[in-house]
Amino acid sequence: MTERIEMATASKKALLELEGRTALVTGAGQGLGRAIAHMLAAAGASVVVTHRRLEGAGEVAAEIVALDGKAMPLELDVTDMAAHARAIEAGAQWTGNVDLLVNCAGGMHPFTPFLDVDEATFDDTLARNLKGAYFLSQAFARNLVKAGLPGRIVNIASTAATKPDFQLAAYNASKAALVQFGRSIATELAPHGILVNTVAPGPVRTTNTRWIYDNPAWQKVLKEKVPLGGPAEADDVAAAVLFLCSPAARHMTGSTITVDGGFTCL
Template identity: 40%
Template sequence: MTLPNPPSFRLDGQRALVAGASSGIGLACATALAEAGAEVTLAARRIEALEEITGEMTARGWKAAALRLDVADVEATAATVADHGPFDILVNSAGVAKHTKATETTPEDFDTVMGVNLRGAYFLTQAVARGLIAAGKPGSLINISSQMGHVGGLDRAVYCASKFAVEGFTKAMALEFGPQGIRINTVCPTFILTSFTQATFDDPAKRDWLMQKIKLGRVGETEDIMGAVLYLASPASSLVTGTAILVDGGWTAD
């Protein structure tokens, strides 16, 4: 009997762009891809933080470079991606949140959230896809969405709207890009402990609510996202496109 060959999770020879890579989930994703052998370009608005991170990565023998990028500026993003691409892998972890009651949402907050989470994500994905298509290359595009792209949340109407929209364009783009061998998926985390969510976890009432909803009964860590992103970036997921991986501890199973 001939046994099947297990798929590889290695990314040697692949070029990856990680947006929102200066901290939190984005930094964790960049670390996972670099450790797996990819040449990783870490992108964010805070270039000083990126340069410090890439210095630590290259000291470990990994391939990493820093790139200033503001996904809300779609014209500059398109030009930057065209200049530095093509990229075989995209991980878009850039995002913002403005949590208020729906009756108190301002147009300014709405535009800020949608400008990054939806408009920025859409046109960054478009830019990387264009580069791959022009080069005749396959690729894997990954948007960090949220469990809130699948369920509702109190005081999160705008945030939920932005993430539901990301789930929608991911499915539509999967149909369009599939014939070119370009896959596109989302990773949908639950609440992950980062500097941005620390205040939520520090509030006893909110933490109790989170622990009731997360069926595995523990706080999410950035390391919990790394395996899902590595899987989607690698040949191990070569038949996976147009779908979402929920890393939510069972939140959406309820």
């Protein structure tokens, strides 16, 4: 009861504050990852901005620092399994430990009929959307368990996990697997104080997808398919990630938050 009273009387700002925390965000050199890195930094976290190209990570880290945030750029290809432990160690050397992990890196293969998808496309999609998150999460959790520290893992999936996109079978499967992966390790890591949750975005307007969603034809389609009338902005998804990383989500694990404007309701 005492904890509940303290929770109720705490300021709203404190519930979403990440001061003293260190977050490693993958795929943070652009799009959703960039928005997430900025959101966590604005809440006080020190952010390890990772991207497969150091230049991309450096640009976003510089943006954060220019806004008086704390950020360190790091080149990381999540499909390079040997790089995972090194990335966690680099973040730990910077601030002492990495206790927040956001698996945002991933990719979508071109729209391709199931009968025409080759093994290389399938393997690449699973490596970027599932295998990378799996083993980076493992390296992250091992480090925290060894140190006896709690932490958070947030996986970025997609509404395609439950409402599959046409001619994207490998992508749909990878995102569905990512959701189940998060639920599976949530039960294993709970005794260590490591909470694992997922955010499933629907259509999102980012620098990479703006050309699609700014098209009048697509706007008409989305107005019909999305009850709220259009795609989310990247910050809408980033806000859900912030919540799951914050003290406000202290009793959530194994959950999935859908940010889709009602897209999956229809």
